[in-house]
Amino acid sequence: MSALDRLVALLEGAERGVALTGAGVSTESGIPDFRSPSSGLWQEHDPMEVASLEGFRREPRRFYEFWGHRFGALAGAQPNVTHHVLAKLERQGKLRAVVTQNIDGLHRDAGSETVLEVHGSYRQARCLHCGAVYSLQEMERRVKSGRLPVCDACGELVKPDVVLFGEELPPVFREAERLTERADVFLVLGSSLQVHPVAGLVAVAHRHGARVAIVNREPSPYDELAEVVLHAELGATMRAVGSRL
Ligand code: NAD
Numbered sequence: 001m002s003a004l005d006r007l008v009a010l011l012e013g014a015e016r017g018v019a020l021t022g023a024g025v026s027t028e029s030g031i032p033d034f035r036s037p038s039s040g041l042w043q044e045h046d047p048m049e050v051a052s053l054e055g056f057r058r059e060p061r062r063f064y065e066f067w068g069h070r071f072g073a074l075a076g077a078q079p080n081v082t083h084h085v086l087a088k089l090e091r092q093g094k095l096r097a098v099v100t101q102n103i104d105g106l107h108r109d110a111g112s113e114t115v116l117e118v119h120g121s122y123r124q125a126r127c128l129h130c131g132a133v134y135s136l137q138e139m140e141r142r143v144k145s146g147r148l149p150v151c152d153a154c155g156e157l158v159k160p161d162v163v164l165f166g167e168e169l170p171p172v173f174r175e176a177e178r179l180t181e182r183a184d185v186f187l188v189l190g191s192s193l194q195v196h197p198v199a200g201l202v203a204v205a206h207r208h209g210a211r212v213a214i215v216n217r218e219p220s221p222y223d224e225l226a227e228v229v230l231h232a233e234l235g236a237t238m239r240a241v242g243s244r245l
Contacts, residue, residue, distance in 0.1 A: 020187070105123050214230070
């Protein structure tokens with residue numbers, strides 16, 4: 001039996017599956033990931049400057065220059081075959097939830113209903129002081145006109161609602177842990193599994209008896225916990241999975 005056959009068999013039997021997705025799921029929608037060797041964003045940018053709470057507070061202009069470019073790439077993106085196959089698996093009753101590290105909103109666009117965005121979403125922003133919420137359109141308008149987005153109500157800086165290094169995860173992470181503990185199949189797609197605590201969900205799933213499968217172009221630190229590992233392109237792999245389920 002090939003690894004693909006074993007992946008299909010594992011998903012066929014799933015009743016309480018949970019998928020954990022990372023940036024690799026969206027590269028085929030034209031959104032660069034962070035850690036791919038030649039094209040990842042961290043090849044060009046220092047994460048501590050542009051993706052940490054400390055960097056944001058210290059140099060908000062620099063942060064927004066980076067995010068201004070990112071907004072553009074994210075806004076035009078469409079879900080790809082991997083997002084669509086995950087939505088189908090949920091409709092078939094095989095997946096309970098998609099836990100995603102992605103902030104791009106593409107799982108919802110593809111029709112997945114239970115999507116736990118454990119690193120937040122770029123589609124809204126929030127005042128660091130009073131918590132007032134701003135839409136993406138409003139943020140884009142301000143960033144494009146060269147102004148720093150500040151809160152209309154209290155004048156404090158407004159930050160995209162994404163989890164930066166140095167920030168706590170949102171309460172939805174607890175829900176992700178709960179579903180992971182109950183999962184019968186845990187499917188990891190397109191993540192380097194280097195960002196904690198989310199990467200630790202693989203060990204939680206394994207410890208609670210889930211059968212683990214990992215599809216990623218490169219090896220991950222959790223491959224040895226998985227019963228099926230495919231070092232392959234997601235598009236081709238998930239297209240094949242989708243056509244057989
Ligand atoms: P990562 O960049 O650390 O890892 C992505 C992995 O996906 C890499 O190992 C790469 O080899 C693999 N990959 C890329 N394209 C692939 C493809 N087509 N087929 C198979 N494998 C492929 O990303 P991560 O593990 O999600 O963690 C980084 C953080 O990046 C997360 O916190 C997330 O919030 C953030 N992020 C999100 C987006 C997004 O929303 N789309 C984009 C970049 C980064």
